[in-house]
Amino acid sequence: MLEARVARTREGHPQHTALLGEWAIGKTTLLMYWRRRLEEASDRVVLTMAYPQSRDDFLASLTGAVxxxxxGGWASKVDLEVGLDVGLAEARLRKPVREVKKELRAALRRAARAGDxxxxxxxxxxVDLVATPGDALLQLRAIALELYAVDIGIAFVVSASPGLxxxxxxxxxxxxxxxxxxxLGPLRAPAARDAITKPLTGTEVTFNDDVVAEIVELSGGRPYYLQKLxxxxxxxxxxxxxxxxxFAAAFERAFASVSQxxxxxxxxxxxxxxRQVVSVVASATVARPSGEIEGDARRLGIAPAATRQALRRLAARGHVDRLANGNRGRYAVNDRLFRRYLELQACEL
Ligand SMILES: Nc1ncnc2c1ncn2[C@@H]1O[C@H](COP(=O)(O)OP(=O)(O)O)[C@@H](O)[C@H]1O
Ligand SMILES: [Mg+2]
Incomplete structure (x- = not known):
């Protein structure tokens, strides 16, 4: 998909992307992979990390990176990769918004022209680490449109959590x-199996097939869990x-580590x-409609409106999964390890 979008950009129809995914699902890894692929195809790529910073500091540090x-300094590139953002020092000088925007636009124009x-x-x-990501994205959009009007095509790829x-x-x-x-979702089962077994070749250790299958199952394809387990x-x-x-003993250690x-x-x-609502959701192994969850929570003394609000917030933060079915959502905690953690917490509530 990204390559098709970059191809469209090359043809003069820029297409921009928001890569959305949970924490540790593989966004940064994928961006770095894309960068390598694009650079091999002789495209110019600027990869920067956003920080918790104001919109204008963000734009200024992006200007520095561009x-x-x-x-073309190799050294400056290495600096960016290890997070010593060269733009950051400049950003602190606090320029007026119009100035910051103008400088980013000029830097992008120079960068695009340099790549003939x-x-x-x-x-x-x-990008959602920026204090007001919506404002930051609106600025990027405005700049891209202005440059497009003078025939300079740039493709933006931003990553963020699904709630962006x-x-x-x-x-x-x-x-x-x-x-x-x-x-970006979790790995499919075959890829998850490879992520376990490939690194094992070349070591003296083998996992029984049922252990591999269980790790795949427990992880739900999340790279972080695959690694821990x-x-x-x-x-x-x-x-x-x-x-x-x-594996039984190893599981307890992995679970303790992830919990911590x-x-x-x-x-x-x-x-x-x-906490009450997420525990209610986690106590069922199937996804349930909001109404049923509200009923259970009411018995714990939580009003239905409060339950609905909690569900919305929990879903927005990715702690519960919402399976949309028209307007009526059903809720579950699909993450096996988190569900186990919640079951243990519920005993103490
Ligand atoms: N396709 C993949 N297969 C196996 N492991 C992966 C894959 N993508 C990412 N990982 C691993 O998952 C971990 C989290 O990836 P990362 O890119 O940092 O996630 P994010 O940026 O979404 O938080 C890293 O240790 C990375 O090596
Ligand atoms: Mg990341």
Whole structure:
């Protein structure tokens, strides 16, 4: 899809992309992969990471990154990769908005021209870290349209969590049309199996087939879980093999590690009503309509309106999955490890 869009950009019809996906699903990895592919095809690529910063600081640091790419310095590129954003120092000088915008436009024009017949692809990773991502995207859109009017085609690729467009109220429609979303989901089973077994070739360790299948199943194809589960399984191998018994112990260690690294923070950031509601959702193994969840929550003393609000928030943050079916959503916690964590928490509620 991205290559088709870049091809359209080359033909003079720029197409822009929002790559959406949960934390640790593989957005940064995919952007880096795309960058390599595009550079091999002689396109110019600028890849930057957004930070928690104001819109204008973001635009200024993007200007710095674009300018560094045009300068072509290998050293400056390495700096960007390790996160020493060259634009950041300049950004602190706080220029007026019009100035910041003008400078970014000029830098993009120079970068696009420097690449004569080739295309300029500008990637911004984690754009939703910017304080007002909607404003930042509107500025990028305005600049792209202005440059397009003078025949300079640039393709923007921004990455963000799935809630990006939901959090942008006013400018929602034009932005979704402009940054056409591509959603990155978990790995499919065969790819997840490869992600476990390929790294094992060349080691002295093998996992039994049923262990591989169980890791695939438990992970739901999420790379972070695959890594954790496989890492502890590898670590617990007995005489070069991981079978049921070894994996059972490894699972507990992997689960403890994931709980500590992400679930605990997720849980502590939830409001009391959200904790009750997410536990109600997690207590069922099938997706249930909002009405049923409201009924259960009411017995715990939570009013239906509060339950609906909690469900919306939990879904927006990716803690529960909402399966849309027309207007009526059904809710579940599909993440097996998180569901187990919630079951354990529920005992303490
Ligand atoms: N296609 C893939 N197959 C296996 N592992 C992957 C894949 N994509 C990403 N990963 C691994 O998943 C982890 C998270 O990826 P990352 O790109 O940092 O996610 P994000 O940017 O969405 O938070 C990394 O350790 C990465 O190596
Ligand atoms: Mg990332």
């Amino acid at each position: 300018a560094a790419e045009t300068a 017949r080739h295309t300029l692809v500008v990637m911004v990773d984690d 467009f939901g959090s942008i109220r006013g400018a929602h429609e034009p932005l979704v049309r402009f940054f056409e979303p591509i959603t 496989a890492y502890f399984a590898f670590d617990g191998a007995e005489r070069g093999r991981v079978g049921r018994a070894e 690294e992400i679930f605990a923070a997720r849980w502590s950031a939830m409001a009391p009503a959200e």
